[in-house]
Amino acid sequence: MKHKTRFAPIFLTAMAFVTPCIGQEAPVGGQGLFEKWCSPCHGVGEAASIFLDKKYQGAIPGVIEQRNDITRELVTLRIRTQIPGMPAFRPTELTDMEVSQIADYLAGDKGK
Numbered sequence: 001m002k003h004k005t006r007f008a009p010i011f012l013t014a015m016a017f018v019t020p021c022i023g024q025e026a027p028v029g030g031q032g033l034f035e036k037w038c039s040p041c042h043g044v045g046e047a048a049s050i051f052l053d054k055k056y057q058g059a060i061p062g063v064i065e066q067r068n069d070i071t072r073e074l075v076t077l078r079i080r081t082q083i084p085g086m087p088a089f090r091p092t093e094l095t096d097m098e099v100s101q102i103a104d105y106l107a108g109d110k111g112k
């Protein structure tokens, strides 16, 4: 029981720092969500883009934001189903609404 009281102040101090940061960085819209959750792998020159470039051999861009053939179904499937190289995102990380926004962004026309 003693250890609980010892850790409580540490936890509260940590939360005091973490909470405002989350508030400030909350991304807005599909593009903002993509930049936060997907760009570390799917940005230009990042690991997934390099992987997909090799896979498609120049037939289509490795950067998924530059593609015209991405469907909402593929995005939803990839976000929710674990595959080697890409983690699945739980509803506590990305809600169905947020997944839908990202799917709209990637499947949308983005000025094609």
Ligand code: HEC
Residues within 6 Å of the ligand: 034, 037, 038, 039, 040, 041, 042, 047, 048, 051, 052, 064, 070, 074, 075, 078, 079, 083, 084, 085, 086, 087, 089, 102
């Ligand atoms: C940890 C790195 C990583 C993160 C983060 C990540 N992905 Fe991926 N993603 C990959 C890799 C690697 C592949 C290729 C897997 C394969 O084809 O075997 C992939 C494949 C995909 C594909 C399928 C592309 C194709 O042509 O088959 C889609 C769509 C996709 N990711 C969307 C997303 C979205 C949307 C997010 C953000 C919510 C995201 N990914 C976050 C690594 C990542």
